[in-house]
């Protein structure tokens with residue numbers, strides 16, 4: 513009995529460590545059983561905890577979709593829950609005016625690549641200092657499984673009942689080519705490297721992007737013979753290839769594989785910093801006074 | 810030490826399927842939401858790797874290593 517009480521006490525202490533980042537009154541989540549969104553949330557809370565970040569220094573920005581629920585309502589901190597596809601423009605505004613905040617966007621493939629795709633590539637090109645965690649479940653999950661620009665060729669969805677005739681984006685490659693500072697791809701099976709990569713993204717300056725391949729057993733999985741979260745995770749475990757190994761493989765060998773790891777990491781001038789610098793220069797010239805004599809905000 | 814908050818569990822079975830040491834079995838008792846939580850039947854075999862803690866989509870499992 514005494515031992516039991518000890519266990520409970522230690523568990524309570526431990527539990528608190530993560531619950532301080534969560535709105536625990538809304539747990540368990542509204543996600544379907546086995547959904548990858550919960551795993552991404554879990555890894556994110558662990559990453560913030562590992563870095564000992566103060567949640568008050570983070571602003572999370574999100575859009576519409578199941579994945580967009582990861583920061584809102586579950587993560588306890590300042591959150592902007594914006595319209596579908598628009599978290600990146602809102603996040604840009606936050607970063608310009610609040611440069612000391614860590615600005616994090618967590619949203620789905622339909623949101624960030626479908627309706628919001630243009631914002632994504634231009635934010636990468638401009639190298640805006642925001643952290644974008646894309647939850648790529650290859651579908652519009654929340655609305656019942658419509659075709660997304662990430663859905664693989666041939667898959668039947670509610671809007672492609674006879675099979676998808678379109679090619680999907682290779683989104684991590686696209687964002688890397690567009691100019692991001694840091695890009696990596698993981699799956700919800702690879703929780704430890706995913707958590708490390710989140711820590712990297714949260715602390716590196718510039719546009720940092722993680723593509724997280726994630727399961728939607730309800731709106732996608734059941735169409736491809738993966739009715740449970742475990743079946744999808746099993747595929748991620750078996751079909752993932754490290755980017756270093758992929759470099760040695762032919763396109764045929766890579767067919768159906770998920771390439772995981774870091775695609776790019778580079779130092780580059782960053783948009784909001786440059787914008788501020790220019791502002792200071794012009795204002796100093798115009799007013800004839802040094803920046804110490806006036807404040808930007 | 811494995812702590813499970815059965816009331817948070819949604820019975821997805823991920824912890825049961827992916828623990829490398831096969832520590833869990835699915836309980837035959839349902840929680841108040843109607844889900845079957847895991848039972849750590851081979852807790853002695855647990856190596857404290859925390860894979861189950863991170864893979865659980867519902868913050869239902871905590872591994873205490875200290």
Ligand SMILES: Cc1ncc(C[n+]2csc(CCOP(=O)(O)OP(=O)(O)O)c2C)c(N)n1
Nearest residue numbers: 577578579596620621622623651652653654
């Ligand atoms: C302007 C606008 N168009 C369409 C919708 C309907 N809608 C809601 S969620 C969603 C797709 C979400 O897909 P994704 O971002 O991949 O999130 P998931 O649910 O898959 O996590 C759509 C099309 C909307 N809410 N607003």
Ligand code: SF4
Nearest residue numbers: 543544547578653728
């Ligand atoms: S519909 Fe899909 S993405 Fe949305 S909560 Fe359910 S399993 Fe997750």
Ligand code: SF4
Nearest residue numbers: 828855856858859861
């Ligand atoms: S910590 Fe590792 S070994 Fe222990 S129960 Fe969890 S997954 Fe299994």
Ligand code: SF4
Nearest residue numbers: 818819821822824865
């Ligand atoms: S992974 Fe979590 S939610 Fe799923 S069965 Fe195990 S304890 Fe329950």
Ligand SMILES: [Mg+2]
Nearest residue numbers: 620621651653
């Ligand atoms: Mg989606």
